[in-house]
Amino acid sequence: MALTEAAPKPAPNPAVARPARRPRTQIDRMDRKRQRWGWLFVAPFAIVFVTFLVAPLGYAFWMSMQTSTLATGTSFTWFANYGKAFTDPIFLEGLGRVASFALIMIPAQMLVALVAALVLDNLSTALSKFSRLMIFVPYAIPVVIGALMWGFLYSPRFGPATDIFGLVGLTAPDFLSQGTIFASLVNIVTWQWAGYYMIIIYAALRGIDPAIYEAARLDGANGRQIALRVKVPMISSSMVMVLIFALIGTLQFFTEPQVLRAVAQGAIPVSYTPNMYAYSLAFSYSQFNYASAISFALGIVVFAGSYLFLFLTRKQSGLK
């Protein structure tokens, strides 16, 4: 997908015009026949899609319109849960927290990915192929495993930090305390995802015609200028795509803090991010209805955020 998006779009060719119109009834018959086959081919996907995505979404939405409390049972309350959600300080605090994660984490990931991709694009040795693989490898590790691993690396007893800091006579910081947990999480996510974004950007860079570099060099541009003035602007649509992936992922932040919570219950409360809040509401406090509303509320925020972002970057992404 990354490759197809990054590839330059073919210009519309005026020479290939639509075939001459046929009589109406004939078209109808042809279309109907085609559509029948079309539906048949789409069916396997459509069935799975409807069963496992559309139907559960509809059900969750229906649930979010009801209010159920432990003591008084369930009643239909239209959008009351949404009113509650958008005024719920815990939900809003969680949104604020993922927003600050987005502000720090996304630039960090993109910077690492972009620098790595630009460097690798310039090299063509065996070492560069190896490096490319190594930078990508963390993405191949399941998120839960990665977070568990980091949990041990951060541990004052099992992690290497105590020894490393001890070598120079310093005390290692506690990576799982209230003050450091934010940076610790940023580190895990950047480690895991920068490689994936690097591959997307790298693929886009490979798609640029090398003749352009030659032209730039003839005009007297040095390597740095080519990278920043030629390459980066030419791959801006891929950068926007990476950004949108990262933005959606960050707003839905869940797995890493949820896994690390097992070793840092004080620093990561149950409602650390909106998704964690929805999870604990549903599965720890059995408030399935309000949890559905929180999930949809988060969905609305993610949708609005992504839409706004795509609108603002419509020039760079080539959507306009």
Next chain:
Amino acid sequence: MKTKFLASVGVIAVAAAALTGCAASAETSNSTEASCTNKIVNANAPQVSVWAWYPAFEEVVDLFNNSHDDVQVCWTNAGQGNDEYTKFSTSIESKSGAPDVIQLESEVLSSFSIRNALVDLTEFGANDVKDKYTEGSWKDASSGDAVYAIPVDGGPMGMLYRKDLFEAAGIAVPTTWAEFETAAAALKTSGSDGVLVNFPTNGRAFNQALFAQAGSVPFVYDSTSPTDIGIDVNDQGAKDVLDYWNSLVQDGLVTTDDAFTADYNTSLVDGTYAVYLAAAWGPGYLQGLSDADENAVWAVAPLPQWDAANPVQVNWGGSTFAVTSQATDKALAAQVAIEIFGTDEAWKVGVEKGALFPSYTPMLDSDYFVNLEYPFFGGQQINKEVFLNAAAGYTGATFSPFQNYAYDQLTEELYSMVQGEQDGSQALDDLQASLETYATEQGFTVAK
């Protein structure tokens, strides 16, 4: 063209049928022995499905199945504590998928009975076996006149300590909390690397048990009037306890590591903590940990007291068997809940292999159990010396129908306290306020 189209539809239909056929046959075999962890001895007898996480439970199940022609137990380990409760909770919501009989800690019984997920066992003869269980454990399993579960094991508390470390530092075994504080300071001045004990902010039931020792009764709740609840988590007793611990924390005499992490487990057995304030299931937990100090010498003493003249015994944990309202044959399920740990043979497995502390008095009072010597504690008769006394003094507790929420809030407040952001009484006042708000939101009438 048309026939080809129809033929393809036919092929897809056949494939779909085959797929669903597969699923259907998998489902049928699910309800029989395919999903049981244990072996079904008598295939013709009706089966009762059981979720339980007890160690060595398989032997108990085998004992039951071998001695019953009328019913067979089909056991699944669906995870311990919250892991299992999450699955149970989801199956309550979806109205299918729950087992017939389920192991639940007594502290969560109200949380499930309020959702009509549990069966009142009084109509299935629960009261006939009431005499066979300790008073405290029976109260934990009942609410008003209703009995929602049959007690299995309990967690009367004692103090497990490293005799070798105590002797090396020249510390006497404390019997009161005042002496305990002196001991903590003495251990620190002795130049030990470790601390006397850890005070986990995520101790949940452990923290609550410490409060209960000072007379705290956090909740008043009774399923006969399920929408009324009394909340009193910020009484003076609890505040005094918390201020005591907070001063130990701020003086650096105790650590505040999270409990039940790999770090904590290692610290328990490698001498970082000289004391493990534990329930009677604690020795079993301790023996299951790796990286233990090979030269460790453990011993058990009674839990320190606030007033040595009027000792108060408390309980941490303990589990029960409840019958779910999804059970197909509730009478049969109740029979399993009552009988599975209702024999001396089953309890012998529970005690020796599972390190459980029975709530079942025939076992509790038997000479075998009273005089049992534990090799791990150098042959100390820990039941006779400590835990039987603690169990006899425990009179039961009441838990809220939103216990998980209450514990999560307690953890947040305690963490904020040990970070130095607030003192103990502020922490408990905040907890009281948040629980009152939550209970009101959930439709309860709150009385302090």
